[in-house]
Amino acid sequence: MADKEHALAADRRRKTALSILLGVVCFIWCLPVVSVVINSFKQNTFVKTETFALPTDESFAGLQNFITGMTFGNYPFYKSVLYSVLITVVSTFLILLFCSMAAWFIARVNNTVCKVIYYLCIFSMVVPFQMVMFTLSKTADTLKLNTPWTIPIVYLGFGAGLAIFMFVGFVKSIPLEIEEAAAIDGCGPIRTFFTVVLPMLRPTLISVGILEIMWVWNDYLLPYLVLDINEYRTIPIHIQYLKGSYGTVDLGATMALILLAIVPVIIFYLVCQKYIIKGVAAGAVKG
Amino acid sequence: MSASNKITAGNSRLRSLRRWGLLFVGPVVAAFIIGFVWPFIQGIYLSFCSFRLTSDATFIGIGNYLSALADESFRYSFGYTALTAIVSLILINVIAFAVAYALTQGIKGSNLYRTVFFMPNLIGGIVLGYIWSMIFDGILSAYSTSILLNTTFGFWGLIILMCWQQIGYMMIIYVAGLQSVPEDMLEAARIDGATRWQTLTKVTIPNVMPSITICMFLSLTNGFKLFDQNLALTGGLPYIIQPNGSTVNTTEMLALNIYNTFYNANTAMRGVAQAKAVIFFLLVAGLGLFQLAYTRKREVQQ
Numbered sequence: 001m002a003d004k005e006h007a008l009a010a011d012r013r014r015k016t017a018l019s020i021l022l023g024v025v026c027f028i029w030c031l032p033v034v035s036v037v038i039n040s041f042k043q044n045t046f047v048k049t050e051t052f053a054l055p056t057d058e059s060f061a062g063l064q065n066f067i068t069g070m071t072f073g074n075y076p077f078y079k080s081v082l083y084s085v086l087i088t089v090v091s092t093f094l095i096l097l098f099c100s101m102a103a104w105f106i107a108r109v110n111n112t113v114c115k116v117i118y119y120l121c122i123f124s125m126v127v128p129f130q131m132v133m134f135t136l137s138k139t140a141d142t143l144k145l146n147t148p149w150t151i152p153i154v155y156l157g158f159g160a161g162l163a164i165f166m167f168v169g170f171v172k173s174i175p176l177e178i179e180e181a182a183a184i185d186g187c188g189p190i191r192t193f194f195t196v197v198l199p200m201l202r203p204t205l206i207s208v209g210i211l212e213i214m215w216v217w218n219d220y221l222l223p224y225l226v227l228d229i230n231e232y233r234t235i236p237i238h239i240q241y242l243k244g245s246y247g248t249v250d251l252g253a254t255m256a257l258i259l260l261a262i263v264p265v266i267i268f269y270l271v272c273q274k275y276i277i278k279g280v281a282a283g284a285v286k287g
Numbered sequence: 288m289s290a291s292n293k294i295t296a297g298n299s300r301l302r303s304l305r306r307w308g309l310l311f312v313g314p315v316v317a318a319f320i321i322g323f324v325w326p327f328i329q330g331i332y333l334s335f336c337s338f339r340l341t342s343d344a345t346f347i348g349i350g351n352y353l354s355a356l357a358d359e360s361f362r363y364s365f366g367y368t369a370l371t372a373i374v375s376l377i378l379i380n381v382i383a384f385a386v387a388y389a390l391t392q393g394i395k396g397s398n399l400y401r402t403v404f405f406m407p408n409l410i411g412g413i414v415l416g417y418i419w420s421m422i423f424d425g426i427l428s429a430y431s432t433s434i435l436l437n438t439t440f441g442f443w444g445l446i447i448l449m450c451w452q453q454i455g456y457m458m459i460i461y462v463a464g465l466q467s468v469p470e471d472m473l474e475a476a477r478i479d480g481a482t483r484w485q486t487l488t489k490v491t492i493p494n495v496m497p498s499i500t501i502c503m504f505l506s507l508t509n510g511f512k513l514f515d516q517n518l519a520l521t522g523g524l525p526y527i528i529q530p531n532g533s534t535v536n537t538t539e540m541l542a543l544n545i546y547n548t549f550y551n552a553n554t555a556m557r558g559v560a561q562a563k564a565v566i567f568f569l570l571v572a573g574l575g576l577f578q579l580a581y582t583r584k585r586e587v588q589q
Contacts, residue, residue, distance in 0.1 A: 019394040022386070026403045032418050032451065033406075039421065051425025098314045105311035109304060117316065124323045126575030128512050130545045131568040134561065135326035135333065138341045143321060157322015160315050189307045218411025220515050221546075236413040240519065243417055251421065258414055265409050273402060280408065281459050 033262070040065055040256040047251035065256035072253050073242045077260070080238040083148045084217060087234060091155035092212045095163050096205055098156060103167030104197050108179075118168060124161035129221060132158075137225040148232050151223060155216055163208050166282065170204040171197070210272070210279035217265070235261050334561040339554045351562035360535045361563055364544035371442070371540060372510025375449045379506050380499070383454045387461030388487070401462070405455035416519020419448045434521060441521040441538035448516055453509060457502045464498030465491065504578040511571055514542040523547065541567050 038054060039047045046059035055061070070077045106114040136154070140146055145154050174197070182192045198205075220236040229237055239261065242254055269276055329341065334351055336344035355361055386404060390397045407415070423434040423444050434440050468491055476486045492499075517523070523536030523543055539547070545567055548560035 015392060015394045018389050018392060019396055022389055022394070022400050023396065025386070026400050029403050029407070029451070032422060035422055035425075036418055047421065048424060048428050051421065051428075094318075098318070101310075102312045102315040105304070105308060109308070111305075113308075114312075117312065117319075120319070120324065122579065123572075124319075124327075126572040126579070127323075127327065127568055128542065128571045130514075130542050131564045132323065132326035132330050133546075134549055134557065134564075135329040135341060136322065139321060139326055139329075145321070153318050154322045156315065157318035157320070159322075160319045161323070164315070189304045189311075193311075214409060218413075218515075220411065220413045220518075236411050236515075239417065240413050243420075243519070254417065255421065258417060261414055262410055266406065269406060269409050270402075276409070277401075277405060277459055280456065281463065 033266075036255050036259050036262070039252065040259045042252050042255075044250045044252040047255065061252055065250075065252040066260070068250060069253040069256040069260070072250070072257065073238070075233060075238060075241075077238065077257060080233050080235045083232055084234040086148050087151055087155070087223065088213055088216045090149075091152040091159070091216045092209055094152050094156045095159050095212050096209055099160055099163035099208070100167050100198065100201055100205065101193060102160075103164045104171050104193055106164065107168045107171040108176075118164065121161040121164045124158075125165060129158075133221065133225055136222075140226045146226050146228060148227065151226055154222065154226060155212075158222070159212060159215065162211065166204055166208050167201065170201060174200055206275050207279035207282045210276050211282075214276075214280070330561060331565060333558065334565045336561075337555075337558045339557060347558070351558040352566070354559045355562040355566060358548075358559065358563075359529055359531075359533055360539070361541075361544055361548075363535050363537075364539050364541050367442075367538070368511055368513075368540045371445060371449075371513070372507055375446050375453075375510050376503060376506045378446065378450055379453050379457055380502055382450065383457035383502065384461050384499070386454065387458045387465055388491075390458070390462060391465045401455075401458070404458055407452045408456045410452070412513075412515025413519045415448060415452055416516045419444060419451075420520050435524040438525060438537040441524070445513075445517065445520055445538070448520060449510070449513070452516070453506060457506065460498050460502055460505075461495065464495035468494040500581060501578070504574065504581070508571060508574050508578070511574065512542060513540055514546070517543045518546075541570075 035051065039051065041061055042050070042055050042059045042065075043061045046055075050059060053059075102117075106118050136158070140151070140154050145151055178200075179192055179196060182196045187196070218236060219234075220240060223232075223234050224237050224240070227233075227237075229241070233241060239254070239257060242257070243249060333341065333344055335346055335348060336351075337347045338344035386400075390401060410418075420434060423440065427433055427437075427440065432440070434444050472490055472494070473486060476490050481489065517538070517540045521538040523539030525538075526534045526536045528534050536544075536547070541563075545560055545563045548556050548563060
C-alpha cells in the first residue's frame, strides 16, 4: 500500500517537473514575438544595440514607429492591408465555391475526363512554384490578371489541386442515397448541390478555407511576380520591400509594421484555434 | 424491382448531371489551365530553349541542362539545401516528438503549451525571416558581426528559424499519433514490468511509425522547397568569388538560386534558370509522389 502511494507521489512529481520544463520552453518560444513588441516601441538606433532590453527613457519612441511605419517606403501601409484582405478573401471564396462544385461533379460522374482532371490536380500538388513562376507570371501579364481584383483567378488555378483533392476525398464518403432522394423529390443538380451537398461539406470547407487563407495571406513570391509592385503591395511584399531596399532601414518602424502584421494573425489563431489545428493537420498530405 | 428502379433513377440522375459539366467543372478547369497546366507545359518547353521573354524562344536542345549542371552556384546550393533539409529534419522531428510525448503524459497546461508551440506556424516566411534577422543581429552586434557576414551563423540561424516554425506543426501530427496508441497495449507492457524507456521504444514508437514517416517526408520537402525564409534571413549572403570569377552565395538554397538565376541582370541566363527549375521539380515531385503513395498505402491498410 505504501509502495503504491510512493509510486503515485513519484508520478505526480515527474508530471510537475515535466510541466515546469515545458513551461520554460514555452516561455522561450514566445521570446521572438516579445522582442518584436519591445523593439517596435524603441528608437531605430537602439534596436540593434539593445535588442533584448526593455525600452528605457532614452530609447522609448512611443508610437512614433507606428506613425512612421504607416507611410514607410513612400507607400501607405493601409493600402497593403486592404490589398492583402481583398486578395485573401476573394481567392478563398473562389477556391471554396468552384473547387467544391468541381469536386462533387468529379466524384459523382467519375468518367475518363474527370479522372484526368483529378490526377492532374494531385500532380499539381507536388510541383514547386519555381517550376512555373516565370511562365505563370508572363501568362498572368498577358491575360491582365496582374491586379488585386483579378489575381484570385491565378490563385484559383494554382490552388485548385489541394482543394479538389480534399473535397473529392470527402464527397466519396457521403452516401449517394441522400442526393438520390433529393433528385426524386425533383431537385435539379444545382439545387441538390447548394441545398443538400454543400451543407454536408461544412467540415471540409472549414479545413480547406483555413489552409487557403493561410497560404494566400502569407504568400510572397506569387503576388510579387504577378502584381505591379509600384502600385499594389500586399503585406509580405511591403515588408520585404522595406528591408530589401538597401540604405537606411528604420528597424524600429519595420518592427512596428511586423507587429501590426502578426497581431491579426495571432488573434485569428486564438479565436479559431480548434479549426486551424485540424485544418492544417488535414492538409499534411500536401507536403 | 425496387433495386432496378433505384439503378434507373441513379443512371438518369447521372445523365442529367453530366449535362451540367461545363458549369460545375468549367471555371476550375479554365483557371487551372491558366494557373498551372499551360505555364507548366511552357516551362518544360522553355527549358530546352534560349529566351529572354516567353515570345522570343529558340530551341537549343539540352544545352541549358548541361550549363545548369556545370554551374558551380547551383551545385553548391544543392549540397547546401540537402544539408539544411537533413539537419532540420533530424532536429525538428526529435524535438517535436519529445514535446508531443511530454504533452500526452496528462500534465497540467498541455492545451496552453500546444497553442504556444503551434503559433509560429501561422506567421509568414518573410515576416519570420525578419524577426529572426533582428534577433540574430541583436546578439551578433555585440561581437561586431552580422548574420549576413558569416556562413556558419547563416546556416544555424536558418535551422533555428525552421525549428521554431515547424516543431509545433509536427508536434500536432505526433500528438494525434500518440493518442491513437491502444491503451491496452501500454497497460500490458506496464503489467509485464516494462520500464518507461522500454515501453517507449518497444510499444509506443512502433505504433506511431506512420506519423514518424509522414513528418519526416514533410520536413524533408519543406526543407527542399524553402524560399521566403531563406530570402528574408540572409538572402544567400555572404558570397565568395570563385577563381574563375563567378560568385557563389554561401547560404543560398535551391529555390533562391533558381530565382536569382531568373531575375538577375543577365537575362540570357533564363533558359538555364528554367532548366534548373525542371531539375528542382523532378527532385521535389519525386519526394512528394513517394510520400503520397505511402500515405495512400497506409489508408488502405487502415
